[in-house]
Each structure stands twice: as structure tokens, then as C-alpha cells.
Amino acid sequence: MKIHKINSLYLFLICAFAVTSVGCKKWLVEQDKDPSNLTPDIYYTLPGHADAAIAAAYAQTRFIGNGAGIFANNFSMLEMPTGTAKTETGQNTDLNNLIGLSYNGENVFILNWWTGLYSVIAQTNLVLDRVPGIKMDEAKKKQILGEAQFLRAWSYFYLVRLWGDVPLHTTSVLTALDPKVYSSRTSKDSIYMQVVTDLKAAEASGLPWTDASGRASLGAVKSLLAEVYLTMAGYPINKSEYYKLAAEKANEVITSGKFSLFANYNSLHDESLENVQEQIFEIQYLGGVANNGNQAILLPNFKDVSAYDTEVGSTTPSPHFVNSFEPGDLRTVDRQGFFYTSYYSGGDGALKTLSAPYIYKHFDAGANGTSGKKGTANSGLNWMNMRYAQVLLTFAEAQNKVGGPTQEALDALKKIRDRAGLTTGNLSSYNQASFELAVWRERWHELCYEGVTWFDMVRLKKAYNMTSNSFENFAGYKFPDNGPSLAEKHLLFPLPTLEMQNNPNLRPQNDGYPGI
8 A cells, every 4th residue: 555645644643623512414524724733643632632532433434425526426436337327427437437437447437436435444443442541431432442443344245345354453453564565465254254343343333323524433333244245145255144234234223113114215315404304324514624526426417407517427327227227216306316317506596407327326305406586506415325225125135045035025125115105015925036027126226326236236237237126146137228248357346556566466356457
């Protein structure tokens, strides 16, 4: 890993963020103190330092919404190879290469995800190394350490799914002389074990079931652990015993009574409903302090439907995917579900019809504008990362794999379909195979554009045929809108070329991609 990333990171923990003393939903606020003369050795002395350190770790997760060259943000990397998304702008070569499945280790998205995730890890390692020595309330200290373990597990879970074997750092790296700077790759099995170890420790750290401020909660820890177990049951770990663990962990979240689906889809992007009810874990933004930069990226390409001057159209729905939803599915209703095909001129003027569907799931009406109300062009809308809907579908899939569909698994699936206005068969109408396919379809449709679909494709080694509403083998599948086909090599991304140049111990490159 490039050492300047790590060195700049440990200074960052005290330069940008602290915790407010009130219980507002956005607890990260700017701090104007110049940290240039501070080091970890002299900084970690007060309880407030522990709060600031974990706040900085949360702040690093916002790399997902950071820029990736002209007219693109990092979140798009997980959407473009799925076939569910396309772009209306051709200026970003790296974005186009993701869509065309022709990316390599020089792709800026790939580098940004690698460095972004390791930045979170570097910050959490500082917390875990230094906070134990601070004299402070022990229960509070334990919770902060649990949050750090959750965020480290969250990061490594992305890393191992994207690249397989990756360097494992569980202690701080502060100087260029540290041998860990040039670490070789650790096996994916060991990375998964570290993820599970961290999440189990976070489970026991005294976190509350929910946290409306946006910090990690027990619900978030258990939900992520359920997803980890579900993934470990599939490719590449392929240990079916993890289905049972996934079902049990997801069921703990369901039976806690702490979470429920919103009554309507507009609540998913209602800023007043962030970090509560269905939103188990989100990437935190705050208008005017830490703005969500994804709004302009998601807008139609210069259709004048927003208060934003720049409307990019960088990531838009594939028409084939939109058409794959069942007739009558409320998720396809204009400006009420996940898409919109009309909006207001300038964001607040006359309603006008658009020529294609666009993503409404993440739409910030306050920033873009709405009928008769001018937008602010300044979004503080959180970016959803884990929802209760995902937990329900994880439980349904895992429970079915344990021994066939049960009424509890069907109830979980039915909650998703009921909200969509769709009918669901009774238990006797399904066998294990048909129920599995039903759950997969709902995961594709319900969890679209949330960074989930690509990882489902990899763990299942399946691609969704949007025209036949069926699933086909990953390798060899050709999306309706793309020229090339998925290949076995695409189950992993290539390692960033720049990182391999800086650290020769990362070599060799993942199979199928050019080395250096």
C-alpha cells in the first residue's frame, strides 16, 4: 500500500471531525483545530480524542461517494458490471470500461476502492491500538472499540469479495520503515475469519440495538454478520454450513422487534427518516459540512430537472432491468418507487416527461427541488448501505437452504412483495428450488443500486437474464446492452497497478488480468 495514504490518514483523525454533545442524527461536525503539530503518541489522551478518532473512521467511509474522474463517483463501480445500469455520458473511459467489462488494474475506480477501504482500516487500527490506553468511561470505551471492529470488518468484507487474497493489517502502520507497508497477500479464508472475529467482538461490545445518530449499532453488526455468513456459504468459500448461521443471525435481527420496513418507498430517501426503522446502516452526510455528491451524478444528462447546474447522467437504469419488474410492481411507479420517468422543469417548475427511466431510490427532493419549491443544490442525504429489507431476504434465502422453505422464510419474502403490491403464493406452491429463485429475483429488484447485486452475482456465480426472468451461469453470460460476456476472471477485480508497483509483494496479479 502507498505509505503516503497511511501517513496522511493518521493525521486526518484529528483534523476534520468531532462528536457533538447533543443527540442529533448527524454527529460528525467540522473541527477547525490545526493538527499539523500533533501525532498519535501525544493525541490519544482524553475521552474526546477517542470520539474524534472513531468519527474520523466513519468519515472515511464516504469514499464511496467521492469522485472517480470526470462525471463519475466511486459507487458506480459496483453497479456497472451488473447489467442493471448504464451511462448517458461517454467522457469517462474508466466508467465505460466497467460497463464493457474491459477494465484492468489501471482503472481509477479500482484504485479508489482499494485505497478508500484501506484508509478506513488504517483509521480503525489506530482506534483499536490507542483508545484502550485512554482513561475514560469503560463502557463507552468498549463501545467505541466495537464500532471500530465493525468498520474494520465492513472494510475487509468488501476487500475480500472484490480481490480475494489481500494484505491483512490489524495494527497501525505509521512509518515507511514498518514492514507491514510491504505486506504480501493473506488468504481469503483468513480474511473472512478476521471479519467474523471482528464482528463477534463488536457484538459483545455493548452497542445499542439501534442508533439514530448513524453510528454502528448491534443491529448493524448482526445484519452484516448474517450477510458475511451468507456469502461464505457461496463462492468462493462454498461451505454450506454457513447458511444455518446466516439464517440464525438474520433471525436475531428480525425477532428483535427493533426494525421494520417503511410503509412506502419515498421514506427510503427522506432525510428525516435516516438511521431509523428500515435504515440499519448508512454512509453519513450532512449538508454544508459533508455534502452527498451523488445527486448530480444520478440526474438525467442535462434534462433541466434540478436545481443543480450540472446534470450528469453518469449512472442510469438499464431499460431491460426496469422492464424485468413484474407488472403492477409499485417499485416501478413514477416518482413513488425506485425510478422516475418525469420530473419538474428546473426542479420546481412544470412537470415534464423524460425519455427514459432514472434512479429515484436515492433522489434528494430537498436538494434537487420539487413542485413549487426550489432545490438547495446542497444534499445532506445519507447513502443507504444496509437495510432491513436485505436482512429479510438474507434470512429467506438462508433458511430455505437449510431445509426447504418454511413459513417464516415465506413471511420474510412476503413482506417485501406486499409492499411492492405483489401477490405471493402459499407455502405449498413452492419447493426449495422455486423458492430460491423467487428470493434471488427479489434481491435483484429490491436491492438494486445499493452495491449488493454484484456480490450476489459472484457468490452465486449467476447472472440474471432480464428478458427471461431467469438465472444463468456467470461465466459466458452476455448482458442485453453489452457487447462482451462475463468471464471467470470477472469473479475478482484486478489489483490496482499503482499499488502493485509500490508493493511488489502484492504480485502476482489476479488471474486473467495483465501483470506488470
